[in-house]
Amino acid sequence: MxxxxxxxxxxxxxxxxxxxxxxxxxxTPAASAATAVLPGALRLQLQRITSWLRGALxxxxxxxxxxxxxxxxxxxxxxxxxxxxxxxxxxxxxGDVLTNAAKLIHSDKFYNNMxxxxxxxxxxxxxxxxxxxxxxLLIGQYRLxxxxxxxxxxxxxxxPAIAWVPMAIMLWPTNETSIVFITFLxxxxxxxxxxxHGVHSVDPVLVRAARCLGxxxxxxxxxxxLPASLPHIFTGLTIGMGVAWVSLIAAEMISGQFGIxxxxxEAYSLIQYADIAIGMIVIGMLGLACSGGIRLMGxxxxxxxxxxxxxxxx
Amino acid sequence: xxxxxxxxxxKGHIVVDHLRVSFGRNSSAVEAVSDVSIEVKPxxxxxxxxxxxxxxxxxxxxxxxFVQPVAGTATVDGxxxxxxxxxxxxxFQQYSLFPWLTVRKNVEFGLKQQGMERxxxxxxxxxxxxxxxxxxxxxxxxxxxxxGMKQRVGIVRALATSPQVLLMDEPFGALDAQTxxxxxxxxxxxxxxxxxxxxxxxxxxxxxxxxxxxxxxxxARPGLIKAEIPIPLPRPRTPEMATIPxxxxxxxxxxxxxxxxxxxxxxxxxxxxxxGGFSIEVGPEGVSELV
Numbered sequence: 001m002x003x004x005x006x007x008x009x010x011x012x013x014x015x016x017x018x019x020x021x022x023x024x025x026x027x028t029p030a031a032s033a034a035t036a037v038l039p040g041a042l043r044l045q046l047q048r049i050t051s052w053l054r055g056a057l058x059x060x061x062x063x064x065x066x067x068x069x070x071x072x073x074x075x076x077x078x079x080x081x082x083x084x085x086x087x088x089x090x091x092x093x094x095g096d097v098l099t100n101a102a103k104l105i106h107s108d109k110f111y112n113n114m115x116x117x118x119x120x121x122x123x124x125x126x127x128x129x130x131x132x133x134x135x136x137l138l139i140g141q142y143r144l145x146x147x148x149x150x151x152x153x154x155x156x157x158x159x160p161a162i163a164w165v166p167m168a169i170m171l172w173p174t175n176e177t178s179i180v181f182i183t184f185l186x187x188x189x190x191x192x193x194x195x196x197h198g199v200h201s202v203d204p205v206l207v208r209a210a211r212c213l214g215x216x217x218x219x220x221x222x223x224x225x226l227p228a229s230l231p232h233i234f235t236g237l238t239i240g241m242g243v244a245w246v247s248l249i250a251a252e253m254i255s256g257q258f259g260i261x262x263x264x265x266e267a268y269s270l271i272q273y274a275d276i277a278i279g280m281i282v283i284g285m286l287g288l289a290c291s292g293g294i295r296l297m298g299x300x301x302x303x304x305x306x307x308x309x310x311x312x313x314x
Numbered sequence: 315x316x317x318x319x320x321x322x323x324x325k326g327h328i329v330v331d332h333l334r335v336s337f338g339r340n341s342s343a344v345e346a347v348s349d350v351s352i353e354v355k356p357x358x359x360x361x362x363x364x365x366x367x368x369x370x371x372x373x374x375x376x377x378x379x380f381v382q383p384v385a386g387t388a389t390v391d392g393x394x395x396x397x398x399x400x401x402x403x404x405x406f407q408q409y410s411l412f413p414w415l416t417v418r419k420n421v422e423f424g425l426k427q428q429g430m431e432r433x434x435x436x437x438x439x440x441x442x443x444x445x446x447x448x449x450x451x452x453x454x455x456x457x458x459x460x461x462g463m464k465q466r467v468g469i470v471r472a473l474a475t476s477p478q479v480l481l482m483d484e485p486f487g488a489l490d491a492q493t494x495x496x497x498x499x500x501x502x503x504x505x506x507x508x509x510x511x512x513x514x515x516x517x518x519x520x521x522x523x524x525x526x527x528x529x530x531x532x533x534a535r536p537g538l539i540k541a542e543i544p545i546p547l548p549r550p551r552t553p554e555m556a557t558i559p560x561x562x563x564x565x566x567x568x569x570x571x572x573x574x575x576x577x578x579x580x581x582x583x584x585x586x587x588x589x590g591g592f593s594i595e596v597g598p599e600g601v602s603e604l605v
Binding site: 205206208209210211212213214215216219223224227228304 | 378379380397398399400402403404406408410411412413414415423424426427428455456457471472475
């Protein structure tokens with residue numbers, strides 16, 4: 001049975017989904033004919049699975065079909081070495097990529113490169129988060145901080161992180177720190193700006209309520225402004241993580257010695273074309289994992305938002 | 315532990331003396347409150363009623379410590395209310411619960427600011443929530459509650475720090491009529507239990523009569539106290555009282571006072587709008603729906 005998450009204070013609460021789902025479950029001719037002899041509980045279980053499949057299958061089929069189409073195109077284009085202004089003459093085929101990937105899975109060097117990039121992201125993005133949120137809260141809340149800090153940030157903000165590469169190499173003692181610095185720069189500004197925006201959109205009545213409850217300045221910042229801005233801060237983190245990867249890969253390609261960006265660029269230099277595709281795929285997957293991590297953190301840090309949607313109240 | 319129960323009637327004395335508040339500067343300054351003097355005795359329930367824009371919320375905000383007067387004083391137990399503090403609990407018209415905290419954590423918030431340790435404030439919050447019939451929802455987030463429940467939690471949260479006075483700015487204005495009647499009953503019960511002074515802002519005549527010991531009627535532009543009406547109805551009061559002659563007499567008096575003010579305010583607006591010479595020819599009874 002699908003039961004609505006019933007609450008005590010809204011006793012007649014029935015979700016529209018549960019009301020709509022019931023007839024579909026009961027009057028499925030194929031399912032009920034095949035399962036008529038089964039005991040009740042098992043039959044319900046089966047009906048649930050079939051109805052889930054019916055709902056999910058078109059979506060899954062389309063996904064598989066869509067990806068299959070892309071790989072088929074890739075296969076054909078590389079097999080027949082299409083040269084129609086776009087040139088597939090040197091592009092590795094899906095098969096080449098698979099073969100090389102099977103080899104790289106056992107290569108420590110490859111894992112080192114991955115680990116190196118992840119480490120740079122974590123350090124750079126971590127520092128950007130701490131500084132971006134801190135400065136964002138101060139600039140958003142205090143006119144003095146805004147007057148002192150914001151002009152500098154506004155001047156530096158339009159400069160893309162990549163443009164900092166030569167300067168960063170001079171600025172920092174090692175290549176490693178300059179790459180982390182570039183990664184930091186890329187994610188710092190989206191986090192900063194979204195935090196400021198978050199502070200500005202805090203409902204003033206919450207601040208007034210807090211002051212009436214005897215909240216001092218520091219407690220107000222930590223216990224009211226910060227949590228109230230969290231949704232915007234997480235928007236900043238999501239954008240910041242994307243920009244961090246863009247900046248990191250570019251920095252690694254330009255001045256790196258290790259890292260997945262460096263691996264991809266080196267593969268080009270060494271004419272190991274299949275490795276280029278592998279590098280790209282891995283970069284995509286790492287980026288996806290990182291933004292998934294942010295979303296997970298968001299759910300952990302903002303439980304009031306998830307519980308709201310789960311219970312379906314409003 | 316119920317920190318407030320059985321408190322003596324010695325604290326919570328609000329005195330507002332020749333208060334004047336204006337917004338803006340010099341020539342463009344608008345006087346919101348001009349020369350208002352009111353008093354709320356310890357343990358008393360006093361309402362201020364008046365048309366919208368008459369400065370009654372401004373007056374409350376001065377007592378809360380959010381607005382500074384240009385002249386006159388506002389004190390609670392002799393202390394000038396120059397900044398907000400936990401000695402004056404406040405309930406707002408808008409829902410003001412912290413959405414990221416559960417119901418219980420919301421109630422604990424003020425106690426946490428006082429440095430009370432976790433187990434003690436948890437216990438205090440649970441006791442208070444129990445009194446308000448909200449214990450079952452202690453772990454809910456505000457978004458999961460109905461409007462009436464949110465305001466009930468708001469009242470409990472304001473009471474948790476044992477304030478001397480409770481300032482309420484049209485707290486039931488956003489609720490439907492049925493819920494409002496229930497909330498008035500609950501508020502009366504809590505007020506009697508906690509023996510606390512209440513300054514209550516409303517534009518609802520029945521609400522002010524049902525709740526108050528005394529009602530101040532405020533005029534619009536300039537914001538002045540026009541009348542002070544005692545409500546000698548016995549307690550406990552019930553919704554059925556709304557039909558007895560004494561109640562009706564008070565209601566009639568209040569309605570006449572307020573209708574006059576609303577008409578004055580509207581007449582002014584109409585003239586401003588370029589309808590010179592146009593006058594409204596309706597008796598007070600005819601436009602009673604307006605207030």
